[in-house]
Amino acid sequence: MGIRAGERRDRRDRREPSGPQAWPTTEAEAVALQERLRDAADLTAEGPAPDQVRTVAGVDVAYADGGGLVAAAVTLDAATLDVVEESVHVGRTDFPYVPGLLAFRELPSVTAALDGLAHRPDVIVCDGYGIAHPRRAGLAVHLGVLTGLPCFGVAKTPFLFDFAQPGRERGSFSPLTIEGEEVGRALRTQDGVKPVFVSVGSGIGLEHATALTLRLAPTYRQPETTRRADHLAGRHLAASGQG
DNA sequence: GCGACAG
DNA sequence: ATCTTGTCGC
Numbered sequence: 001m002g003i004r005a006g007e008r009r010d011r012r013d014r015r016e017p018s019g020p021q022a023w024p025t026t027e028a029e030a031v032a033l034q035e036r037l038r039d040a041a042d043l044t045a046e047g048p049a050p051d052q053v054r055t056v057a058g059v060d061v062a063y064a065d066g067g068g069l070v071a072a073a074v075t076l077d078a079a080t081l082d083v084v085e086e087s088v089h090v091g092r093t094d095f096p097y098v099p100g101l102l103a104f105r106e107l108p109s110v111t112a113a114l115d116g117l118a119h120r121p122d123v124i125v126c127d128g129y130g131i132a133h134p135r136r137a138g139l140a141v142h143l144g145v146l147t148g149l150p151c152f153g154v155a156k157t158p159f160l161f162d163f164a165q166p167g168r169e170r171g172s173f174s175p176l177t178i179e180g181e182e183v184g185r186a187l188r189t190q191d192g193v194k195p196v197f198v199s200v201g202s203g204i205g206l207e208h209a210t211a212l213t214l215r216l217a218p219t220y221r222q223p224e225t226t227r228r229a230d231h232l233a234g235r236h237l238a239a240s241g242q243g
Numbered sequence: 244g245c246g247a248c249a250g
Numbered sequence: 251a252t253c254t255t256g257t258c259g260c
Contacts, residue, residue, distance in 0.1 A: 099248035
């Protein structure tokens with residue numbers, strides 16, 4: 001039944017042998033890995049400007065009861081926003097949702113879905129945070145390091161940072177800060193709607209991540225990458241019985 | 244010490 | 251995340 005938030009489990013309780021690359025199964029191991037990933041992220045690259053991005057992939061996960069899940073990856077043409085290809089992975093997770101450790105719950109299945117794509121996208125957009133994270137190692141940092149691709153996050157709700165409301169017009173933004181350090185932006189993608197929260201993961205700077213997010217969200221609050229992946233995962237979960 | 248806390 | 255109907259507005 002997996003571990004629960006706040007629960008510890010020592011080595012001999014694991015079912016999998018503990019190799020050097022073993023995926024963490026306890027909170028302590030997960031935190032230790034994040035502290036190494038934080039240093040492996042490329043936070044200096046400007047990354048591709050929107051005009052240089054040909055394809056961009058969105059990833060998301062839909063959950064059933066008991067740990068069952070469907071991860072989806074959808075690649076879009078960055079210029080037209082047409083779907084180029086889709087991939088789903090039906091699996092499960094035993095890692096619980098713990099704020100700050102979301103990557104350990106979602107990424108194994110997300111990477112499996114990405115592996116199902118025939119072509120590597122130029123950029124990946126996550127549903128969650130990058131460096132706007134207590135250890136600067138959110139989902140997008142983790143996935144960027146794992147894939148070696150430019151990666152950033154677009155989240156829907158605030159996490160652990162300070163920010164002021166941006167102007168009401170599409171394109172307005174304000175900084176997300178942690179102890180005075182800028183870790184992302186609250187970005188208004190449509191006039192008068194709640195802002196989304198953009199933070200880089202690895203291999204792309206905040207300027208390009210912001211510009212690409214706006215380009216990916218011409219009509220709705222969330223970028224089309226996230227919407228497409230969200231819908232694909234949900235559709236597939238419903239079709240596969242559970243939900 | 245007790246909450247709050249991406250999805 | 252997920253559970254869920256109608257409803258206000260363009």
